[in-house]
Amino acid sequence: MAGVRKALQPELPGRDEGCSEHVGGHRRMVGGRSRQDVDVDPEMDVEVHVGVDAMAALVEHGMLLQSARGPLPNVAELVAGEPIKGSWWAHPKAHEIFRVLGELDDSPDIVRLRLVNGKVTLVHRRLWASLVRAADRFTPKQLAALHEEHTTTGAHRVDEVPFPEWVDADIIAAAGRLSLDEAVAELPACLR
Numbered sequence: 001m002a003g004v005r006k007a008l009q010p011e012l013p014g015r016d017e018g019c020s021e022h023v024g025g026h027r028r029m030v031g032g033r034s035r036q037d038v039d040v041d042p043e044m045d046v047e048v049h050v051g052v053d054a055m056a057a058l059v060e061h062g063m064l065l066q067s068a069r070g071p072l073p074n075v076a077e078l079v080a081g082e083p084i085k086g087s088w089w090a091h092p093k094a095h096e097i098f099r100v101l102g103e104l105d106d107s108p109d110i111v112r113l114r115l116v117n118g119k120v121t122l123v124h125r126r127l128w129a130s131l132v133r134a135a136d137r138f139t140p141k142q143l144a145a146l147h148e149e150h151t152t153t154g155a156h157r158v159d160e161v162p163f164p165e166w167v168d169a170d171i172i173a174a175a176g177r178l179s180l181d182e183a184v185a186e187l188p189a190c191l192r
Helices: 002-011 054-061 075-080 094-106 125-133 169-176 180-186
Strands: 028-030 033-035 038-041 046-049 063-065 110-116 119-124 145-150 156-161
Touching: 054 063, 054 075, 054 094, 054 119, 063 075, 063 110, 075 094, 094 110, 110 125, 119 125, 125 169, 125 180
Parallel strands: none
Antiparallel strands: 028 033, 038 046, 063 119, 110 119, 110 145, 145 156
16 A cells, blocks of 8 residues: 555645635545545545545455455445446446556555456455465465556456465465364355
8 A cells, every 4th residue: 555655645736735625625636637535644645535445345344346246345336336337437436446446456465366256356465364274165266366467558468376376475374373164254254
């Protein structure tokens, strides 16, 4: 998150700019237009999005679907604040959804897997040890980490990092201290 914060800070105006013009948050220039749907965390001087804190939701739930409907909440609908009919790319908050998904993808505390029903699932670090301990319950495809990139031609490419290559040694050690029952109990009901 620190990398995201640092990348955003140069384009954000000072905290006091525009404050006398509105109520309920600091005005920010994002993509060349004024935004009023953000507040500033005075401790960190970074924007906090009104209505959804996707990282907090991810920490709370342990995992979220990226955009698919399923047994877990999904990030796209959390950001939109409503169920999305059709593709989220056509939703009025598509740019915000894209930005939030990018921020989550940039976090070292999140891994993207096709874990739940073959759909892209964002998993917070707090569940990684449980996943490692319960790995025998899943297929290799479910536990392969997904890394997206956009090529210079604009094409979208997804690379997979096989399990357990993406798992740090400290997570493997923590998994070894868990019983299978403890690990499974940490996972959402849809994966038990």
